[in-house]
Amino acid sequence: MHAWEAIQSSLNYIEDHLTENIKIETLAKVAALSPYYFQRLFGRLVKKPVNEYVRLRRLARASEALKSKEKRIIDVALDYGFSDHANFTRAFKDAYGITPDEYRTSPVILNHFIMPDLLLNYVMVDENVPLIADGILVEVIRRKLDEPRIFIGIEGEVPETELTGGKATGIATAGIIWDEFHRRKSNIMNLLPEGNEVGILYMGDAREGCCTYMTGAEAAGNPQVEGYASYTLPQGEYAVCCFEAENFTELIGSAIFKASTFMGNWMKNHGLTCGNFAAEMYYDTNSDASYMELWLPLSSSQKMMKMKKTWDKTNGAQKPSLAAVSEYVKNPLFEQLCKYLETEYQSKPVLEYSRCSMQYGWNVKYKKAGRTLCTLYPMEGYFIALIVIGEREQTETELMLPFFTEYLQQLYHETKTGMGQKWLMINVTDDAVLEDVKQCIAIRRGKKKK
Known part of the structure; x- marks a missing residue:
């Protein structure tokens, strides 16, 4: 067994027992390691101490439970190992910047510290060979775009700390931009009825420490719509990662982070270099199983x-x-x-x-x-x-x-x-x-x- 497989078994155990008392000794036994080496390997591979990781995963699960008003906040807190309302509120605000009461009153998309799928760091597949990882179907293909595609939408800034592979917590800036786009989408002229929605990450005019993120939909012709941003996906060759998730929130949350991790490693191992932007192409965002593609332009390495x-x-x-x-x-x-x-x-x-x-x-x-x-x-x-x-x-x-x-x-x-x-x-x-x-x-x- 490789080290990552031992730690992955403990991660799976944690996810299945978040409402229970989880002890280091139990996790070490699951991983077939001594407590000392377990904690050392866990910190190296997961980038968080065990207890802090468990707390962040409990907060992520608790935030999902808060969406339903069937349970009182104190009951949700107790379910996920917090001793009282005040302790839960303090931990929740430290992680997300808002209190559980504020979140329940005005729900927003949150960035969670996601459960890592370490398999994606160590397993490579050939092109056109599907890989199933943590319930997500992943496949890499190459695609040549013969004609440029134009997208119209909303542009905003996303902090680089939000792009660290599901390791930063807080209100999701990208989620706010998506919500604003969907609120205003019906007012945007010249959008293709069956066109894709897209999220494009690039530098643009973003401040230091941030990147520009545009959410939009495909448009016909070459329109310029006042008050909205536009982005042209250039013709050329792309490495495309195709994957599915249960819903749109999952796609722009943990699924995109996992796909990005996988594609980063895949590109390195195939000696490929990405261009200066990345595009998330979304399909059927209202269906039960949401599907998307991560498009990475390929650049040459002549230098x-x-x-x-x-x-x-x-x-x-x-x-x-x-x-x-x-x-x-x-x-x-x-x-x-x-x-x-x-x-x-x-x-x-x-x-x-x-x-x-x-x-x-x-x-x-x-x-x-x-x-x-x-x-x-x-x-x-x-x-x-x-x-x-x-x-x-x-x-x-x-x-x-x-x-x-x-x-x-x-x-x-x-x-x-x-x-x-x-x-x-x-x-x-x-x-x-x-x-x-x-x-x-x-x-x-x-x-x-x-």
Whole structure:
């Protein structure tokens, strides 16, 4: 079992027992881990401590219960583990910015911390092959748009914190824009009777820390409607993620976050680069099962290809920048790991030239307190992470080994020990192996918490 599968089993358990008393020991048992390693892995993969995650999921479920006025607010609070009305109100307002009474009186679309589907981070499918994940049907196809399509609607700003994959809570700004569009849609001229509705995310004139988000519907011809925004979906090639959810609110909530997560990983693993906007194409928004497509324009990588031809990593006289190395690697996992090392460990990259026969040429080294955390060797399309496991890290590494990928487990066993050390040369080619590297670095650094 991989680490993510163990944590996913605990996430499923939490979701099924939100109205009950949930103990760390029980969740650790479900995941077949000790409480210490369970909490450590949970925090790393879910990005929240266990108790905080449970509280946010209870608030999400409670907000759904508040839509019905059959139960008093205090009864909803007690159902989801809050001791009294005041405690529930305080937690609800901290998360969403409004009280339960205000929400029940004037319902709005809320951003919840959604239940992660870790499968979407680690499983890739080929084009035109459907994948079922957490009740959502996902399929990726390529589509060529021969003629531009024009949409008319309402434009607004969405904070970037709202675009963090279902991890920010509060009133959904995108939901407010959608509500306003649907309220005014009947007054907009020249809309196609059977045209799609669309949500388009792009920079536009948004302030720093925000993106522009337009909700609209397809229009005929090339109309300019006073008081409304317009956006032209250009002709070209697109990667399109098709998926369904139970209703429209689910589509613009957890479903779009999960699809975005999946497509981000899918694009990286297929060596594709997205253009400067993303379009959510909606179909049958009034039906029982809502269907939508996430359209991502494909852009070329000519600059990266040129860098590959002009930079020779074995030329000791041609010291590159970190950006040049990243362009040579042409894999977003490299930038992700560099950013992670700089933010998590406050470690700055040092470019060094090595004449070692193992990996001749330029490399990127990260150190902390005089000790090397890892050394990164650029390759075309991927990179190698060298992590040294010494005697003091060996015990913890071997305890964690069953939760690493099969590749890392095999590499560890096949790497010979010399002078009490294993020099792991890890080929980083996907997100799962990247997580292995992060865990090995944490063990080497001696971090007890994530």
